[in-house]
Amino acid sequence: xxxxxxxxxxxxxxxxxxxxxxxxxxxxxxxxxxxxxxxxxxxxxxxxxxxxxxxxxxxxxxxxxxxxxxxxxxxxxxxxxxxxxxxxxxxxxxxxxxxxxxxxxxxxxxxxxxxxxxxxxxxxxxxxxxxxxxxxxxxxxxxxxxxxxxxxxxxxxxxxxxxxxxxxxxxxxxxxxxxxxxxxxxxxxxxxxxxxxxxxxxxxxxxxxxxxxxxxxxxxxxxxxxxxxxxxxxxxxxxxxxxxxxxxxxxxxxxxxxxxxxxxxxxxxxxxxxxxxxxxxxxxxxxxxxxxxxxxxxxxxxxxxxxxxxxxxxxxxxxxxxxxxxxxxxxxxxxxxxxxxxxxxxxxxxxxxxxxxxxxxxxxxxxxxxxxxxxxxxxxxxxxxxxxxxxxxxxxxxxxxxxxxxxxxxxxxxxxxxxxxxxxxxxxxxxxxxxxxxxxxxxxxxxxxxxxxxxxxxxxxxxxxxxxxxxxxxxxxxxxxxxxxxxxxxxxxxxxxxxxxxxxxxxxxxxxxxxxxxxxxxxxxxxxxxxxxxxxxxxxxxxx
Amino acid sequence: xxxxxxxxxxxxxxxxxxxxxxxxxxxxxxxxxxxxxxxxxxxxxxxxxxxxxxxxxxxxxxxxxxxxxxxxxxxxxxxxxxxxxxxxxxxxxxxxxxxxxxxxxxxxxxxxxxxxxxxxxxxxxxxxxxxxxxxxxxxxxxxxxxxxxxxxxxxxxxxxxxxxxxxxxxxxxxxxxxxxxxxxxxxxxxxxxxxxxxxxxxxxxxxxxxxxxxxxxxxxxxxxxxxxxxxxxxxxxxxxxxxxxxxxxxxxxxxxxxxxxxxxxxxxxxxxxxx
Numbered sequence: 069x070x071x072x073x074x075x076x077x078x079x080x081x082x083x084x085x086x087x088x089x090x091x092x093x094x095x096x097x098x099x100x101x102x103x104x105x106x107x108x109x110x111x112x113x114x115x116x117x118x119x120x121x122x123x124x125x126x127x128x129x130x131x132x133x134x135x136x137x138x139x140x141x142x143x144x145x146x147x148x149x150x151x152x153x154x155x156x157x158x159x160x161x162x163x164x165x166x167x168x169x170x171x172x173x174x175x176x177x178x179x180x181x182x183x184x185x186x187x188x189x190x191x192x193x194x195x196x197x198x199x200x201x202x203x204x205x206x207x208x209x210x211x212x213x214x215x216x217x218x219x220x221x222x223x224x225x226x227x228x229x230x231x232x233x234x235x236x237x238x239x240x241x242x243x244x245x246x247x248x249x250x251x252x253x254x255x256x257x258x259x260x261x262x263x264x265x266x267x268x269x270x271x272x273x274x275x276x277x278x279x280x281x282x283x284x285x286x287x288x289x290x291x292x293x294x295x296x297x298x299x300x301x302x303x304x305x306x307x308x309x310x311x312x313x314x315x316x317x318x319x320x321x322x323x324x325x326x327x328x329x330x331x332x333x334x335x336x337x338x339x340x341x342x343x344x345x346x347x348x349x350x351x352x353x354x355x356x357x358x359x360x361x362x363x364x365x366x367x368x369x370x371x372x373x374x375x376x377x378x379x380x381x382x383x384x385x386x387x388x389x390x391x392x393x394x395x396x397x398x399x400x401x402x403x404x405x406x407x408x409x410x411x412x413x414x415x416x417x418x419x420x421x422x423x424x425x426x427x428x429x430x431x432x433x434x435x436x437x438x439x440x441x442x443x444x445x446x447x448x449x450x451x452x453x454x455x456x457x458x459x460x461x462x463x464x465x466x467x468x469x470x471x472x473x474x475x476x477x478x479x480x481x482x483x484x485x486x487x488x489x490x491x492x493x494x495x496x497x498x499x500x501x502x503x504x505x506x507x508x509x510x511x512x513x514x515x516x517x518x519x520x521x522x523x524x525x526x527x528x529x530x531x532x533x534x535x536x537x538x539x540x541x542x543x544x545x546x547x548x549x550x551x552x553x554x555x556x557x558x559x560x561x562x563x564x565x566x567x568x569x570x571x572x573x574x575x576x577x578x579x580x581x582x583x584x585x586x587x588x589x590x591x592x593x594x595x596x597x598x599x600x601x602x603x604x605x606x607x608x609x610x611x612x
Numbered sequence: 613x614x615x616x617x618x619x620x621x622x623x624x625x626x627x628x629x630x631x632x633x634x635x636x637x638x639x640x641x642x643x644x645x646x647x648x649x650x651x652x653x654x655x656x657x658x659x660x661x662x663x664x665x666x667x668x669x670x671x672x673x674x675x676x677x678x679x680x681x682x683x684x685x686x687x688x689x690x691x692x693x694x695x696x697x698x699x700x701x702x703x704x705x706x707x708x709x710x711x712x713x714x715x716x717x718x719x720x721x722x723x724x725x726x727x728x729x730x731x732x733x734x735x736x737x738x739x740x741x742x743x744x745x746x747x748x749x750x751x752x753x754x755x756x757x758x759x760x761x762x763x764x765x766x767x768x769x770x771x772x773x774x775x776x777x778x779x780x781x782x783x784x785x786x787x788x789x790x791x792x793x794x795x796x797x798x799x800x801x802x803x804x805x806x807x808x809x810x811x812x813x814x815x816x817x818x819x820x821x822x823x824x825x826x827x828x829x830x831x832x833x834x835x836x837x838x839x840x841x842x843x844x845x846x847x848x849x850x851x852x853x854x855x856x857x858x859x860x861x862x863x864x865x866x867x868x869x870x871x872x873x874x875x876x877x878x879x880x881x882x883x884x885x886x887x
Contacts, residue, residue, distance in 0.1 A: 394781055395781075396777065396780075396781070415780065415781070418783070420783045423781065423782060423783040424783075427781075428778070428781055430774050430778070432774065435773050435774045435775065436774040436775055436778055437775050437778075438775045438792075438793055438796070438797065439797065440796035440797055441796075449782070450782060453782060453783070453784070499778075503782075
């Protein structure tokens, strides 16, 4: 068995939960997980949140996060079980032979120290190299990871570099001690697609270059397909399917894996008639009171009963545009026309009926609902506020709305904390629907959700549109969602509108540079996509 | 809420408070002697006819304690409730409105806080007619500056949450946002502060009485009783310790209950817990 670098046998992980008003009880988070990992290979762990993938990843460092205990099985590193090593013994392994790359590099770096010092810290602490050697290795890794100005990069502080660069610096930190195994915990999830592809390519290149083995944890099958040799699909702490990346993507055996593979394949035909305009945004510019401008001269329109998708990466001004339309941030120039009538710029001057007709759904349903109100109160408030419904009538209408969002009236007295992420977002949709709006602004309502749950939400939104003829202005960074739901598309970049029109035109060549980059950066469920995308990029830059 | 969910410490607190309120309400019926009645010699020891002894004028200490609970509790409670209402309404209005309303309220609050409380109270109480209402109001206004500080800080935290923005987008008025959206989410720290402030109010009232500006003799109140009997301590007479101990015990009881409430509300489903 010594030919395997890492062997996990029958892993069982438990935690203690403390339900209010009940005695604490032990719950099993992960059970019966076994796998082998060879030197220089990458195993992708994939599953929705709560599947136990991070917990399994951390078990390779014999670490249990926040009250989690490894209660059974073995974790063999080069044939030796690391679980019974104890605190002192495991310390010689962590940071030296096995390293960890966290999801949020911004939170994982100490803002008070230079990047270079932090990258070599663990290596020096373990006495693996002299400082000069470690710095040399860091420099080499910065080069391999494609960081700009590698020789001075280490002198910068974490806030002075971008999120993608920080994530690569963290990978350099993990690779610095020349470990045998690295655990990547969703390293690209928090990044924009155009950045993600760079980081992904850098990680893949660095792994190949240094011949390190890796566990790659993610919820995005298309991402893991690019980087892994094998993939393990997890659900509720159990293994669903294990196989080579090729087999999982091209010939999944299990129902659940098939659903994951097919989740982003949905496409919708755009509406033919795009004339009956509901919302019209004319030459809108906006900025914050300190003079920082976020939107520059944006003009677009949205027909009745249709969906306009606004695409762009973080900082492109797409959420700001939604704030301008709602009146939360009055525009500095330009005007907004709604149903043939010009909207007053500021929220406070708008009539109650104007407010009712435009509703907003937030990205994070957790913070968008008052945690001290029940589902019934949350959905019921717009009913009494806009329509004066009370008592039994209101309750009946709330129950009706809960049926609409496929949840059922049993949830009426629950608090948001008792709901899952998807259910919370459904309640948020019901709250918007309760106002019987003509336009719903959706600010990335599915980006915090697992793919299958997100698909459920999208289907719900589409069904509601077909039933009530409501229009959506759908803000997203995900091209797959645009394909699935949009009639027209607006691409935004750095506060400017890059491209706007019917979906068939916007998503078809000839492209402008930015849209081209954006489209090519979206991972596809296909082995070897990453290499193809990078190659086509290189060709273009050579051509230019 | 079920009775068995109440923790033992909370029961101790509840019993202590109930006892104090019971004494306050039924004082004339349960007190063995009258409030102002001189029944024996000066500073008679505990036991015998006078369970807790007699005070510096020969009045029964137990009876005066029971009557004193009335004034002490009612004045402290009234002052705390008024100071909280005032502090919360002003601070939440400031936090929700921001801009110049916030500036005016906050700077005025700073101004009030910059004057030492006790000296401020002494000056004002010396100038104004001596009545219970004036006393309560002065205590409440001075205490509300502290409540304002805390209230504004916690409300600002909640006011930037998206559900408050959602309420604004719905077109909700300021009253709804303050009382329905923000207040329920700030109850945990405010309740903790309430317990503390109530205990401080008792102490502050006692201080004022001790200095002769609180409850006026011959009416009994715990702080005043400490003052009346303080000279006895020099002669080894423990009469002053009885009301002093009662003040301490009540303060602890209130905080035991508040601690429990705090734990309960923060573990409430969906609470913004501090756990």
